[in-house]
Amino acid sequence: MRQLIAGNWKMNGTSAALGEIEAVCEMVTARPPACDVLICPPATLIARAAAQAKGRIAIGGQDCHAQVSGAFTGDISAEMLKDAGASAVIVGHSERRQYHGETDAMVMAKAQAAWRAGLMAIICIGETEAQRVAGHALHICSGQIDNSVPDGLTASNTAIAYEPVWAIGTGRTPTSQEIAEVHDHIRTCLTKRFGKGEGAATRILYGGSMKPSNAAEILAISNVGGGLIGGASLKAQDFGAIFNASSANP
Numbered sequence: 001m002r003q004l005i006a007g008n009w010k011m012n013g014t015s016a017a018l019g020e021i022e023a024v025c026e027m028v029t030a031r032p033p034a035c036d037v038l039i040c041p042p043a044t045l046i047a048r049a050a051a052q053a054k055g056r057i058a059i060g061g062q063d064c065h066a067q068v069s070g071a072f073t074g075d076i077s078a079e080m081l082k083d084a085g086a087s088a089v090i091v092g093h094s095e096r097r098q099y100h101g102e103t104d105a106m107v108m109a110k111a112q113a114a115w116r117a118g119l120m121a122i123i124c125i126g127e128t129e130a131q132r133v134a135g136h137a138l139h140i141c142s143g144q145i146d147n148s149v150p151d152g153l154t155a156s157n158t159a160i161a162y163e164p165v166w167a168i169g170t171g172r173t174p175t176s177q178e179i180a181e182v183h184d185h186i187r188t189c190l191t192k193r194f195g196k197g198e199g200a201a202t203r204i205l206y207g208g209s210m211k212p213s214n215a216a217e218i219l220a221i222s223n224v225g226g227g228l229i230g231g232a233s234l235k236a237q238d239f240g241a242i243f244n245a246s247s248a249n250p
């Protein structure tokens with residue numbers, strides 16, 4: 001399975017940032033990486049980013065509404081993202097869960113919306129620091145899988161992103177052993193529920209302070225199927241150093 005290296009720009013970037021998209025595309029063309037490359041810019045840039053990328057990399061959204069259309073001021077549907085040129089969408093990011101009160105049930109509905117529109121859903125899960133300290137990290141992750149991953153997952157319609165909340169934007173990361181433990185646990189949950197075909201082949205991304213200096217080590221851990229990268233995806237040079245560290249590791 002090819003790893004997936006996905007950049008989450010969050011609420012960063014105006015027209016000038018399209019230059020970073022072009023720089024990433026040129027890097028991918030000059031030296032094709034061993035992984036799939038996706039950038040999720042703010043919604044305002046998706047159409048222009050997709051036009052700029054011309055298929056050299058994939059473009060995605062950072063969130064979607066569960067409904068196709070309607071009286072939901074400020075929201076964007078999965079169908080709208082698809083129409084703008086997206087092929088994937090992040091759902092259930094911890095910042096959405098924290099600042100927008102998104103529950104597992106809402107995340108599940110958003111993942112179903114992504115599939116309905118023909119988008120790959122990147123479903124985020126992960127424990128808080130207090131939950132890890134209390135020894136509940138594995139339990140929290142399996143609960144989030146049970147309640148925010150819909151029936152119907154396939155290896156091509158979904159990637160799971162394990163993002164320990166305490167590692168996002170903090171410069172702190174779990175040890176390789178801790179990452180391996182959680183990813184192995186997620187793999188077991190997926191295989192039990194979705195079978196040895198789809199459950200075993202679904203990519204499990206690691207996210208949380210991944211950067212050029214730690215990418216090779218993290219991407220070599222078993223059951224790490226790629227990365228979801230925030231801060232270090234904003235600059236083409238840093239993001240390129242991460243996707244060039246990808247191996248064929250499942």
Ligand code: PEP
Nearest residue numbers: 168169207208209230231
């Ligand atoms: C993220 O927001 O998904 C993320 C992993 O952020 P960072 O890489 O900045 O920790």
